[in-house]
Amino acid sequence: MTNEEIRQAVIDILSDISPDEDLSNLDDAAPFRDQLQLDSMDVMDIILELRKRYRVNIPEDDYGKLDTMAHTVEYLKPHLS
Amino acid sequence: MYDTVIIGAGMSGLAAGIRLAHYNKRVCILERHKMVGGLNSYYQQSGRNYDVGLHAITNYAQKGTKTGPLSRLLRHLRFKWEELALVPQIGSTIAFPGVSLRFANDIALFESEIARNFPVQIDGFRKMIGELIDYNQIGMGTDGGSAREFVARHISDPLLTEMLFCPLLYYGGARENDMEFAQFCIMFRSIFLEGFARPYQGVRLILQKLLQKFKGLGGELRLRAGVTEILSRNGRAEKLLLEDGGEIHAKQFLSSAGWRETMRLCYESGKTQEQFPAGRLSFVETISVLRHDPKKLGHDRTIVFYNDSPSFVYEKPDSLVDVRSGVICSPNNFDYAEPLGEGMIRITALANYDRWASLDEKQYRLEKMRWYDRMIDSAVRFVPDFRNQVIDTDMFTPLTIRRFTGHENGAVYGAPEKKYDGRTHLDNLYVCGTDQGMVGVVGSLVSGVTIANKYLLGGE
Numbered sequence: 001m002t003n004e005e006i007r008q009a010v011i012d013i014l015s016d017i018s019p020d021e022d023l024s025n026l027d028d029a030a031p032f033r034d035q036l037q038l039d040s041m042d043v044m045d046i047i048l049e050l051r052k053r054y055r056v057n058i059p060e061d062d063y064g065k066l067d068t069m070a071h072t073v074e075y076l077k078p079h080l081s
Numbered sequence: 082m083y084d085t086v087i088i089g090a091g092m093s094g095l096a097a098g099i100r101l102a103h104y105n106k107r108v109c110i111l112e113r114h115k116m117v118g119g120l121n122s123y124y125q126q127s128g129r130n131y132d133v134g135l136h137a138i139t140n141y142a143q144k145g146t147k148t149g150p151l152s153r154l155l156r157h158l159r160f161k162w163e164e165l166a167l168v169p170q171i172g173s174t175i176a177f178p179g180v181s182l183r184f185a186n187d188i189a190l191f192e193s194e195i196a197r198n199f200p201v202q203i204d205g206f207r208k209m210i211g212e213l214i215d216y217n218q219i220g221m222g223t224d225g226g227s228a229r230e231f232v233a234r235h236i237s238d239p240l241l242t243e244m245l246f247c248p249l250l251y252y253g254g255a256r257e258n259d260m261e262f263a264q265f266c267i268m269f270r271s272i273f274l275e276g277f278a279r280p281y282q283g284v285r286l287i288l289q290k291l292l293q294k295f296k297g298l299g300g301e302l303r304l305r306a307g308v309t310e311i312l313s314r315n316g317r318a319e320k321l322l323l324e325d326g327g328e329i330h331a332k333q334f335l336s337s338a339g340w341r342e343t344m345r346l347c348y349e350s351g352k353t354q355e356q357f358p359a360g361r362l363s364f365v366e367t368i369s370v371l372r373h374d375p376k377k378l379g380h381d382r383t384i385v386f387y388n389d390s391p392s393f394v395y396e397k398p399d400s401l402v403d404v405r406s407g408v409i410c411s412p413n414n415f416d417y418a419e420p421l422g423e424g425m426i427r428i429t430a431l432a433n434y435d436r437w438a439s440l441d442e443k444q445y446r447l448e449k450m451r452w453y454d455r456m457i458d459s460a461v462r463f464v465p466d467f468r469n470q471v472i473d474t475d476m477f478t479p480l481t482i483r484r485f486t487g488h489e490n491g492a493v494y495g496a497p498e499k500k501y502d503g504r505t506h507l508d509n510l511y512v513c514g515t516d517q518g519m520v521g522v523v524g525s526l527v528s529g530v531t532i533a534n535k536y537l538l539g540g541e
Contacts, residue, residue, distance in 0.1 A: 016159060017156050017159070018147075018156055019159075019161050020144065020145060020161070020162060036147070037147035037148050039153065041153065041157065041530075041531075041534055042153075042156060044534060045156070045157065048104055048538055052104055052105060
């Protein structure tokens with residue numbers, strides 16, 4: 001998957017989790033937590049969705065690396081190419 | 082083999098089931114009754130729809146709200162805000178002799194009422210809110226001691242203290258006269274800071290949505306499937322024995338039956354964990370169908386919490402019912418676009434399970450009629466007299482609660498000690514629901530989601 005495709009995959013997950021959220025202005029460099037008010041349970045939800053959809057297994061120690069869109073895309077790239 | 086089998090299709094069991102099914106787990110919910118919902122259920126009688134359990138949903142949040150238990154819950158269950166179609170309350174009242182405090186889904190009203198009636202206390206009240214608002218709301222609290230001690234640090238007027246505790250205890254108090262600090266914070270926020278709402282169609286809408294979602298995701302539900310025993314080996318639950326003689330295997334088990342009730346399923350009779358006390362607090366509820374909307378009688382309050390003396394007693398009464406205090410709920414009095422039609426008034430009061438359980442069938446029917454009248458007589462001291470408007474009635478007792486929750490003593494809010502971490506002595510058996518420490522509809526749903534997330538959605 002290209003960076004853009006990975007980004008879209010994460011956007012799709014976010015819009016399923018928060019259907020009322022406008023994601024068109026998401027700042028890729030800013031933490032999800034601040035922009036979308038996502039808490040640790042929501043972050044876990046993103047990780048579970050990635051596992052469900054793309055069979056990516058993310059170890060618990062790495063959860064913190066998925067804090068922004070840019071970091072998430074970077075982290076997922078080797079797993080999804 | 083199932084990944085997870087869940088005991089009980091109440092709110093918490095259904096919520097956990099949805100989470101698991103969403104993540105492709107093979108999951109089955111076993112429900113003893115022929116309907117889902119547990120305490121929160123509904124029925125028809127003489128062509129009328131009745132709700133049981135839920136007076137109102139707490140933790141109301143407007144569409145677009147991102148924080149708070151309701152928003153979190155909607156995200157985790159993948160519901161759109163509109164699906165629950167929550168309509169906010171008109172407004173509620175705490176009525177004690179000589180003082181009434183109104184509140185609604187905006188703390189400003191409650192604050193102004195307290196400032197007006199208890200001017201010396203308002204600063205303490207605001208400071209108290211500031212402290213409790215930061216408290217962890219996720220549902221994994223710990224026992225932080227007595228709520229009364231916490232409140233006493235901020236509020237010195239005993240009357241105001243009782244008036245604050247009355248709604249919180251009635252809507253979630255598993256202990257007599259006090260609450261755990263953690264419970265108090267959760268309840269205070271859910272009632273006074275976020276507030277009440279209800280779908281136009283009542284609890285049936287919520288249960289239908291949950292069930293639809295669960296089944297749509299491939300979850301299995303077995304009704305009339307009571308569990309009689311949880312069999313274990315080497316510290317792990319292995320299978321469940323069912324009332325019909327069948328058995329069911331799974332990798333993991335989640336019980337919403339209550340702590341003691343679950344422990345009892347784990348051991349042969351006589352070996353239950355008696356060191357863990359049972360709840361004692363149960364309720365009766367009268368339901369009065371009125372010819373007209375109660376607003377026509379001048380009654381527009383959503384909920385009225387009343388108490389007829391300055392001190393409020395939240396204990397198992399010696400008599401069948403304690404009519405000194407109660408909760409009057411009018412499902413009509415939410416801010417609907419269209420009125421509900423017929424009026425309905427439900428009144429809840431404390432009751433003694435053992436006394437009701439000792440009656441024979443004829444006495445039971447007689448006492449229901451007798452106490453229906455006494456409860457209404459007590460309640461109309463605090464709301465307009467609606468007695469000449471009544472066209473139909475029903476009543477449930479602690480025995481009804483026992484039947485639908487399975488809780489010992491008909492203890493609505495379960496045991497006084499909560500098991501916040503949801504774990505048991507068996508590696509793969511967890512508990513959710515009331516005894517995991519969450520009450521109310523939103524609380525129960527959050528409990529199911531939290532325990533499923535924490536323990537049941539781990540590695541493959």
